[in-house]
Amino acid sequence: MHSSRTSSSRPLSLLVLGGTRFLGRALVESALADGHRVTLFNRGLTAPGLFPDAETVLGDRTESLAALDGRRWDAVVDVAGYHPEVVARSAEALHGRVGRYVFVSSLSVLADQRTPQCETGTVLELRDGQPPHELYGARKAACERLVLSAFSPAATVIRPGMIVGPHDPTDRFAYWPRRFARGGRVLLPGDPADFAQFIDVRDVARWILTCIRSGLDGVFHTTGLPQPFGEFFEACRTVTASTATPVWAPTPALLAAGADPWMGVPMWIADPDCTAINQVDTTRARAAGLQLRPLPETLTDTLAWDTARGLPTPEGLTPAEEQRLLATLIPA
Numbered sequence: 084m085h086s087s088r089t090s091s092s093r094p095l096s097l098l099v100l101g102g103t104r105f106l107g108r109a110l111v112e113s114a115l116a117d118g119h120r121v122t123l124f125n126r127g128l129t130a131p132g133l134f135p136d137a138e139t140v141l142g143d144r145t146e147s148l149a150a151l152d153g154r155r156w157d158a159v160v161d162v163a164g165y166h167p168e169v170v171a172r173s174a175e176a177l178h179g180r181v182g183r184y185v186f187v188s189s190l191s192v193l194a195d196q197r198t199p200q201c202e203t204g205t206v207l208e209l210r211d212g213q214p215p216h217e218l219y220g221a222r223k224a225a226c227e228r229l230v231l232s233a234f235s236p237a238a239t240v241i242r243p244g245m246i247v248g249p250h251d252p253t254d255r256f257a258y259w260p261r262r263f264a265r266g267g268r269v270l271l272p273g274d275p276a277d278f279a280q281f282i283d284v285r286d287v288a289r290w291i292l293t294c295i296r297s298g299l300d301g302v303f304h305t306t307g308l309p310q311p312f313g314e315f316f317e318a319c320r321t322v323t324a325s326t327a328t329p330v331w332a333p334t335p336a337l338l339a340a341g342a343d344p345w346m347g348v349p350m351w352i353a354d355p356d357c358t359a360i361n362q363v364d365t366t367r368a369r370a371a372g373l374q375l376r377p378l379p380e381t382l383t384d385t386l387a388w389d390t391a392r393g394l395p396t397p398e399g400l401t402p403a404e405e406q407r408l409l410a411t412l413i414p415a
C-alpha cells in the first residue's frame with residue numbers, strides 16, 4: 084500500500100463536491116468538528132445554509148467548475164459522482180490543485196456478487212445494451228478508473244456497502260428500529276442465519292478523513308462485518324425495548340407471496356445473483372484503520388432522527404403490505 088502521509092496535526096483544507104445530503108453531510112460535520120477548513124461545491128439546492136462554518140462555492144458540476152479556478156486544497160472528496168463524463172470534468176478541473184482525490188464509489192461495481200469479494204475482484208464494464216440494474220455499478224467503475232489513472236498515487240477510492248444512519252434518504256434501515264418500536268407481529272424476512280452488511284454513515288465519514296490524513300492510496304471496501312439477521316433483529320428489539328412478536332417468513336414463502344426480491348422487505352435481498360452481496364471482504368480497510376461503532380449506537384441515533392423527522396413513507400413494505408404477507412404466510 085503506497086502511503087503519502089499528510090501531517091495529522093495541522094488542519095487540512097478540504098474541498099467537498101456535494102456535501103449536504105447524507106454521506107457528504109456527515110463528512111462535512113466530521114471535518115469541521117476536527118478543525119479542518121472546508122469548501123463545499125454544489126448548486127445550493129439541497130439544504131442551503133446547512134453549514135455556516137464552511138465556505139460554499141455555487142456551481143453545477145455537470146456544466147463548469149470554473150468558480151473553483153486558481154484555488155488549491157489538501158484534498159478533494161468527490162462524494163456524489165455518478166457519471167464518468169461528469170467526474171472526468173472535475174478530475175480535469177482539479178488536476179494539479181489538490182493533494183489527493185478521494186472518490187466515493189460503491190460495492191455495486193463488483194461484477195460477481197455470488198462469491199465474497201475483496202478489492203481485486205473483477206468490476207463491471209460499461210457496455211452497449213447494459214441491463215439497467217448494472218448501469219450504476221458500471222458507471223461508478225468507469226469513474227474509479229479515471230480517478231485512479233489521473234491521480235495515483237494520490238487517489239483513494241472508497242467503496243461503501245449499504246450506508247445507514249441519521250439523514251439516510253432511503254428508509255431501508257430506519258424501518259427496522261421504527262418497526263420494532265411500534266410492536267405487534269413483526270414480519271422478519273428469510274432465515275436468522277442470513278447475513279446483513281452495512282455501515283454507519285459517520286464511520287464512512289471518519290474513514291475518509293483517515294484516508295486523507297494518512298495518505299492511503301487505492302481502493303478500499305468500506306462496510307461493516309457480515310452480521311446474521313437474527314442478531315441484527317435482536318439488537319433492534321433490545322434497543323427499542325420492544326414487546327413485538329417476531330414472525331420469520333422464509334425466503335421461498337416470501338417470493339411465492341409476491342414480495343419484491345430486492346428489498347420488498349427492507350434490507351432483504353433474495354436475488355440469486357446476489358447471494359454474497361452481504362459478505363464483502365473489508366480486511367484491507369480494517370487493517371488500515373477503518374473503525375466501526377457499536378450497532379446499538381447506530382440504531383439509537385437512527386431511531387431518534389427518524390422520530391424527529393416524523394413518519395416517512397415506508398420504502399418497500401407498508402404496514403398494509405406487511406399485514407397482507409403475515410396473513411397469507413403465517414396466519415395468527
Ligand SMILES: NC(=O)c1ccc[n+]([C@@H]2O[C@H](COP(=O)([O-])OP(=O)(O)OC[C@H]3O[C@@H](n4cnc5c(N)ncnc54)[C@H](OP(=O)(O)O)[C@@H]3O)[C@@H](O)[C@H]2O)c1
Nearest residue numbers: 101102103104105106107108125126127128129143144246
Ligand atoms: N446510500 C448508500 O447506501 C450508498 C452505498 C454505496 C455508495 N454510495 C455512494 O455514496 C454517495 C452518497 O452521496 P450523498 O447523496 O450522500 O452525497 P452528499 O454530498 O451528501 O449529497 C449530494 C450533494 O451533491 C450535490 N449535487 C447534486 N448535483 C450536483 C451538481 N450537478 N453539481 C454540483 N453539486 C451537485 C448536492 O447539492 P445541490 O443539490 O445543492 O447541488 C448535494 O450537496 C454516492 O456517491 C453514492 O453512490 C451510497
